[in-house]
Amino acid sequence: MRDLIAKGFLKYIICLLGLAIFLSGGVVPSFADKCRNTNNDFVRSDDGDDDDDDDDDGSHHTGVNCLTSGCHTGGEHRFTIGGTIYSNINGTEARAGAQITVTGSNNQRTVLTSDQLGNFYSSQSIPAPYTITASYLGREVKMPSTAITGGCNDNSCHVVGYGAAGRVFITTIDQDLTGTITEASGNAGISYNGTIKAIFDAKCISCHKAGGTQSGVPLTTYDEVAIPRLVTAGSKDSLLLKKLDKQSSIGTMWPNLRSAREYNQIKDWIVLHHAQEDSTSGGVVSGATIQLTQGGQVKYSTTTSQAGAFVLKSVMAGAYNVRVSKKGYKTYTQPYQMNQLNVPPLDIAIKKK
Ligand code: HEC
Numbered sequence: 001m002r003d004l005i006a007k008g009f010l011k012y013i014i015c016l017l018g019l020a021i022f023l024s025g026g027v028v029p030s031f032a033d034k035c036r037n038t039n040n041d042f043v044r045s046d047d048g049d050d051d052d053d054d055d056d057d058g059s060h061h062t063g064v065n066c067l068t069s070g071c072h073t074g075g076e077h078r079f080t081i082g083g084t085i086y087s088n089i090n091g092t093e094a095r096a097g098a099q100i101t102v103t104g105s106n107n108q109r110t111v112l113t114s115d116q117l118g119n120f121y122s123s124q125s126i127p128a129p130y131t132i133t134a135s136y137l138g139r140e141v142k143m144p145s146t147a148i149t150g151g152c153n154d155n156s157c158h159v160v161g162y163g164a165a166g167r168v169f170i171t172t173i174d175q176d177l178t179g180t181i182t183e184a185s186g187n188a189g190i191s192y193n194g195t196i197k198a199i200f201d202a203k204c205i206s207c208h209k210a211g212g213t214q215s216g217v218p219l220t221t222y223d224e225v226a227i228p229r230l231v232t233a234g235s236k237d238s239l240l241l242k243k244l245d246k247q248s249s250i251g252t253m254w255p256n257l258r259s260a261r262e263y264n265q266i267k268d269w270i271v272l273h274h275a276q277e278d279s280t281s282g283g284v285v286s287g288a289t290i291q292l293t294q295g296g297q298v299k300y301s302t303t304t305s306q307a308g309a310f311v312l313k314s315v316m317a318g319a320y321n322v323r324v325s326k327k328g329y330k331t332y333t334q335p336y337q338m339n340q341l342n343v344p345p346l347d348i349a350i351k352k353k
Pocket of ligand 1: 203205208239243244253
């Protein structure tokens, strides 16, 4: 019993100290308010307060910055960081029991838990800038950038990709990821951008560009190369080809090229592929395997239909790597962020080996 009284007294002293520090900041809270919140950051205090605010129901004002609106800058409900988390984008249902991890600039992590109203808050001082991650049942919503203030309505908190800016939510209704796999352009024939430009850049433009010895005949862009005097689509009599042909009497540019393979590519480009600028897609790829992996583990997997389409059912939001593979094609990988809502189709082009 004596112990308890001693503890109570200690708490009283701490409150006094806290009050002193707080007073030096120029704000005068009621003594009771300050004490009640000092040791109880995460749990809402009861409504027996005697201040005039109208938020005794523990609710919040949607869209209002809790720290600058005057609601939580002082008094009983003063806090340094806070917000509300929902279970749907409309904000009609609170997400209770979500874990909010706040990492301060000193790398210290503070974990807050949202209450029955979805609210989370702390009066602890956490050095800014900080990053915030909200998680619930393995689902995570990360704040896209660091925050400088702890207000619940600061733009940086609200992840656009996860729904509307202005509300953070974690849903447990997972979305389907659909898309199509096609063959990358470049496989359907030789094009200027796919093959030819690189040859010219390496072997021709040192002279054939502004400032070069043959600046009058620049060969740096498609529009400069594919002019009627140099190139006639479909014709092996094009001047460009003749200048590169070692058998031709005017083949004076052959020594600059010196590659039968590249000569044949340029010839095929003009004669077979009509000097096309870009090649068209090779069409859809059926029977390709598409997987979403996390930490090297396959989480979702399916194969594409005859039409090259796929559906990955009920994919949990989060960061993945997408992997597309099929025999005869180069395996394709890229990071992929699965959203909670408005998931756009994922269209991927893979290259033939
Ligand atoms: C070292 C400088 C140099 C390089 C490199 C060079 N050229 Fe030339 N090119 C010339 C000169 C000089 C002429 C003009 C004399 C001639 O036609 O032989 C010319 C002429 C041409 C012509 C004829 C232009 C016309 O209007 O008659 C074509 C086509 C051409 N070059 C293409 C190329 C191609 C393609 C390459 C790369 C494989 C290339 N050249 C690399 C210097 C160069």
